Amino acid sequence: MTAASPAPRRLSSRRSALPVSLVVGLVLLAPLLVAAFAGSWIAPYPYDEMNIMSRLQPPGPEFWFGTDEFGRDVFSRTLVGTGSSLLMGVAATALSLMAGVPLGLIAGYKGGRAGEAIMRAMDVLMSFPPILLGILVLAVTPPAQWKAIVAIGIVYVPQVVRLARAITLELMQEEFITAARLRGESAAYILFHEILPNIWPPLAVEASLRVVFAILLGASLSFIGMGAQPPSSDWGLMIAEARPFVEQAPWIALCPGFALAIAVIGINLLGDGLRALLDPRNTGSH
């Protein structure tokens, strides 16, 4: 094969050019992932053990991040809640991408009546306040976490559709799309082999932001009792429950808030790093 010589060069340069943001993102997310899977084993106290004697304790050697109004260890609850919170964000985002990207591609590629119909449907969806939409989905049936995930996923579909459509419209002007039509490619090939690989990088950035918003929206839903149910622990729920005590015991919100911030920054860096890694222009001779 003639290709033998340049191929290793490209691979090696790709490895050497591993984006810094990707590495930092992974380093930040690693402890969260450990907590997500092993939280209940490494937590110093059971997440739901109440102790009236030590309620609203400030951070100290016994309770590193203090205790809440029922005397539960905030750190343990944060650890145990990691899995549920991350799942909420990631699953809801994945759902909105799975529904939104194909719709956006079609709306951008087809245009005309089909595109118009999709976009107007999205406008209708967007005109509902997100919380209201969540409540609508959840109110009719008893709350459960997977329903919250579905609700949040649906809420974010229009944003994904709009982004995917905007990029598709832009790419449709590119001459390599004309070149594909010129050799008689089918619409499916053009959508999934020519356009999709170019949509993916901006979507990766978008998705990393969506995860964060989804966690926060999940928190809002939990707060109004539509998401995670007490006494189960969830970052959003914890922050919500800490609100009445914010003046006497601000530490209750501190630990989950801090965890949320790490997740936000980590996922953002990961998304940005992925975008850079996936771009062939970042490898090779430049």
Add this chain to the structure above:
Amino acid sequence: MTTAPHTRSAVPPVAVPAPASRPAAPLLDVRGLTISYGTGRGTLRAVSDVGFSILPGEVMGLVGESGSGKSTVAMAVLDLLGEGGRVESGEILFRGTDLRRLAPAERRALRGDSIAAVFQDPFTSLNPALTVGRQIAEPLIRHKRLTPRQAAVRVEELLGEVGIRDPRRVAAAYPHELSGGMQQRALIATALGCEPGLLILDEPTTALDVTVEARIIDLLAKLCDSHHLSALFVSHNLGIVNRICQSVTVLYGGVVVETGPTGRVLSRPAHPYTKGLIAALPRITAERRARLPSIPGTVAKLSGPPAACVFAPRCPFAEETCRSHPQEMRAEGDGTGVRCWKADALATTSWPDEGGTAPRRGALPARSAPLVEVEHLRKIYGASTSILPWLRRAGTVAVDDVSFTIDRGEVLGVVGESGSGKSTIGRALLALTEPSAGTVLFDGADFPQQVRRGDQTLRRRAQLVFQNSAASLNPRKTVGQAMERPLVLAGRGDAEERRRTVAGLLTRVGLPAAYADRYPHELSGGERQRVNIARALATDPEFVVCDEAVSALDVSVQANILNLLAGLRDEMGLSYLFITHDIAVVAHIADRVLVVYGGTICEEGPVGRVLRPPYHPYTEALLSAVPRLAEDGSEPPRILLEDSALPPGGRGGCAFAGRCPRKLGAVCDEQAPPVRETDQGHRIACHIPLATLAERAPVFPKLAGGDAAAR
């Protein structure tokens, strides 16, 4: 330009009487300028030890291809180097003070006041949200401390000065309401506002149509003369430099290779690179040749000071010394210098001519049925035939009743400016756009109709090479993946066989087969264009549309690609539809040519006939606007067209009537012009009788002889 710089520079810039013989001090004196850019992978030397000076009242051309560092030098003078750009060493003396020693605030005060600039793209240089008048007034208010009211008066004066007839209306207009030529005039007015000593003109006409370009260049020449302006004129276009500059500095790979008076440098180039650059230029007056002389290879990127002659790897005269020693600038007297130790020995040697001057090939193949037949083609964009009357729209006519044929093995050139419909014709021929009326037959079959029915087989036989070599390749696919796809669709061979075909195609267009594993961004512009051509050839087509296929390339690369296309035509018997705005390129490669304006054909015929009288008035204006070198013969009286803001395309009348300098009267506006044939299929669509048209003197009297008449 008729005034020599020395006569003008003898007039001292200040009122104090000075001895008339003393040469004035240079206005701008650049010495030893070295600029590098920090990139992710180390620093890149963009400009090495560049020096030149501009006398008061002198216009100096800074010439070079992409990557030569010419814009970097201009930006360094303006202190507008982009991110990562750093002046390593050198002096930029403006009126005797080194600009580099000034504080940022002091430099800012100079910029737009004493040193003003006009850039390439008027469309992005103006803020779309502000009126033109407000943008011209901005520097007047800032630097000259005029009140807005005073500034408004001055704005109208300035607009009048740059040849705008209705200054009040233009001042109140927003940029999108003006044509490109008007926008560029407004930007020139902005630059003139503070009566600068020095103008930096960075490719100021490159984005404009040829006829508009001619007017802007005329205006700039006149203004430099009347305002006693000095200018640094950055350009890749030697013809324009010849027209407006008194002296010229040639850059290659960030190094000055030659400098001197324009007449001397362009007619007797001393440096091999300058010789190659001029030889590679397609010329209307040159003998028709099979191949253009070209400069092989690409510009090398430097990371430090050059260790050898920068041009040695591409120089046909290079010797061992050239490759081991950096070259020194050698003064040649009368202000010229050349950076080549062999310059004297090569004084009478010209650039090697690959193709010879033999006619490009034998006679055209015997006349059989044409390959492509276009009849009464019309294309209207944005029309709507709704049953609701208020939704009905007439739309914009892009192509209006165009008919022509292309024979097998024939190259048909289509020349026109932006908005002439030339690209739409190409797209209609490839069934990329549905004609609104008329037929497009490819080898006797109705191409658009077949595609409508879902039959894509004709696609294999008709292909397209794009202008933008980067945009036409998917950045996420390797060259091999891009080229293999047409083969997969055509069901040709298994994976192994396709790989071999791809390797063969790459070799055929002069690229190493290993390029199949590269991504488009890893190639240079010329290499990408070769990939585009190779991809178009993958399914052995008979017909290729080249839509401005060489317009975005540097002169030396353009010659390479034109030679490649000519070679492929001779080997494979390809037919081309060659769409371009550059009439010199068409004169080089085409057999026949269509001159289009406003969606209609003004003139058509064999190239040699179209370049000679009788001319359609538009062809004549187009030809007279072509910037020329000294050996093309003296400048003809120019035919300057109004850069009218009206879209062309008269309803019912002649499309060109609105801008025609020879308009007869109402008949031109109301009746479609009759098509009259002279001979050899040379047709002109004009109300003016052929005999009257034939009375005009030829625009290129030095047109190379006999062969055109014979064809």
